[in-house]
Amino acid sequence: MSGLTACGCFTGSAVNHRGTATVIYTGVKAATSDRATLRDGAHNFREVQCLATSSDPELRTWRKRERPILQPPEDPLLTGFRDPFLWQDGPHWYLGVGSGQRSQGGRVLLYRSLNLRDWEYLHPLASGDWTGRDSVNPVDSGEMWECPDFFPLGGKHVLLYATAGQVVWETGELDPKELVFHPQKRGVLDHGAYYAQKTQLDAKGNRILWGWIPETRPEAEFSAAGWAGCMALPRVLSLGADGSLAMLFAPEIRSLRAKSCFIPPFESHVPSALVIRALQDVRIQNLSGEFRLNTKYPRSSVTLQDRSGPWWSATLEPKDTSTAKLSVNGKTVDVPIVHQQEFSVHLLLDASVVELICNGKHAFTTRIYRKPDGPLRISLSDSDLAQLDGLEAWQLRPISPDRLTS
Template sequence: MNRRKFMGLTGAAVLSAGYARGLRISPADGLRAAMDPGWATDPRRPQYHFLPAANWMNDPNAPVYWRGEYHMFCQYNPHAAVWGDMHWAHAVSPDMLHWRQLPVALAPTPGGPDADGCFSGTAVVDGERVGAIYTGVVHVPEAEATLRDGKNSYRETQLLAWADDPHLIHWTKVAEPVVAAPPPGMEVTGFRDPSPWREADGWYMVVGSGVRGKGGAILLYRSSDLTHWEYQHELCNGEALGAAVNPVDSGDMWECPEFFSLGAKHVLIYSTAGKARWMSGELDRQAWRFHPEQHGVLDEDAFYAPKTQRDRDGNRILWGWIPERRPEAEYSAAGWAGLMSLPRVLTLGPDGRLRMRVAPVADALRGAKQELKAGRGARETVRRLTKMTLQGSCGELRCRLRRDAAWSLSLAMANGKDVVTASFDPAMSHALHLNHSVLQLSESGEIELAIYVDGSVAETLVNNEAAVTSRFYYDGNTAPDLALRMNLGAEALHEATIWRMTPISRDRLTS
């Protein structure tokens, strides 16, 4: 489901005093510590990925390492497991793995510029204080709207709030928008998801947008104080691609942008047409123009609206929203929808292309280990594979395979339903078929698959340069065991290792 397919926002204009008093945000336990036992025992609910205790979540917002802790905020509906009435959920972690749920951080202010939703944004550290710059939305007549999706008309403005305490629990909003409207004369197809950063000469910020009839655009702003912003120009833009009612669906609007240096290059990430995308290239600092040289997709399937942060060691960490792939009626009835990806470390390869791997901290969750090392022939490899099982759909699987032989494998349930499939033909040595995608691989040598399975999600990374996150569902109250099968070319398998992953809580509530 597209994050901007609105669900009506019923009740958004009337909030209890426990959620907001004027511009002062009071903590409210929208995360509900006392849970329905059915949610805690749902086998499809992940055991080592982050998600709120209940209800709907989407985009990661403002992840930040602050005073020895990792803070994660995300788009959240405190009332139901469907999109609507966007708040910011909040959780804290010592290691990006084990999370403690905190009260809702930001809620819409009745009559304010975010009365109909606190949309996505970014954390900013300014000396000894932490702020959040985010998009607020209100219903307006169509002629005044920056966002028109065919059903609703919204005005999007960029807002600023400051944390009042070192634990980032209490927040005070700046009364007026820090960017109240798109650049004069620009007919935008969206105006949201601000992402600021500091340079030697002040603050810069990108905002996701699009220009009607011209395509997606990333707008660049500059400020000396985070409050007064001056529009510069388009940092980067695309081309007109289609005529969808919602321009983000066609690729004519780029949302959730982020711009940062990585190695000797600069990287832009953004989301459009259902995919999270990246570009790497050169920044002309005199003209402040970005010149892309390489581009690609961050993840080919259930992964959208990513956000990055620095970890305690200065690594660039990527988080992404993993949406549901089942009917709304099912996830609404389940009482929860969506989850956060595992943290991924971003680097640039020598070819200037983006690389990613699950952060090594995830290794701490590894438990019981099963291992197969080839060398006794294909028949023996197949025999030993039949004894390896990823139990309860909760574990990590790593495989190393040759590139000089054709092979195919699958990770499947006992009923034969595939969770992950992969196949390779040495005649096309830089292409790997994974599920329904064809991944382009730039390196020679072995192919390594790293698959993280958790309840109803499988994050698969290939050679640290391509990723496919998929969802799988099943009936019943027990998560199925999964078996690795070599359907072709068992002799190509060098090594396979399965680890049981330790749950991060006793009751699937991730807290």
């Protein structure tokens, strides 16, 4: 690559502008220290916002604008300038760029335009706080926000960004006059291996979330495998009754379902032997399956195991009146609870990836590189079996016969 993207490019956004596909993205090239916006301790890079268009119906050919549409602010405290997102309101386009200031915190810089090419800087749309830690990478210390996204949902606005080792969501109000976002609720989008989140609207007006699943194994291993990273399954976002962000796997995933098993909710007089026998019939072959199960709160757990023992497990147990501990494969996080009477688990498994959504709000994506010894089965303790309130399982068809699994 050369020119504006001599050292690569970062994420951006695509829109339909008067019938023309238009992408605004971040270009990266080497720079002197005084001109750099991105420093890794050994290299200095400058980030600018670029534009490309395509009239090709298949989007195979693009025309790239030779000059940047946005230069970074001349701010010596600037910690980054990348990952633009767009929205339109009346004749104006608005563009947010992930940024931040050293020893202050991450922020989203807001710009306005009538034609997507000439931009006026307004002010920060939203700002955060520095963690107080020093780090070569300002994203790790909360001094830079990466991959921001901003959109209306359920009568509120939602801001997504990545910083300090987490992908964060915030819901709140956008002041229509001041164009400043005021958050009211905050949480973690996914507690596991999940990054570079991005949303879109589908044909039905649903807000669809996409994400990238990075590797959690050593670099030498994925270099030897010849591939690294994959896309998460799409999720549909909504606003919960308490104003928090809720999510479900997109219904289109159902088209991958094959053989199924169903255990309906049962009364206490049903012999547990029947349930045990039904559970023994639940087997997932070829590391490709889906599970949905409900158990009664407050403490619940579920395990997938092979002939060698546990392969994946999740446990939810109360910590106090408003918080529960969610543990997945040994990693524990605190999640809020609102008088929850049921532990709802929706699990999708594809090769080394396990995606979990708990109670429609708490996501946890896991990478597991140990190939199972035989088919995977559901294992429940006697206490969890007594709390079981229904289970569904499907063998899934892989999207391709030659998918990368190791």
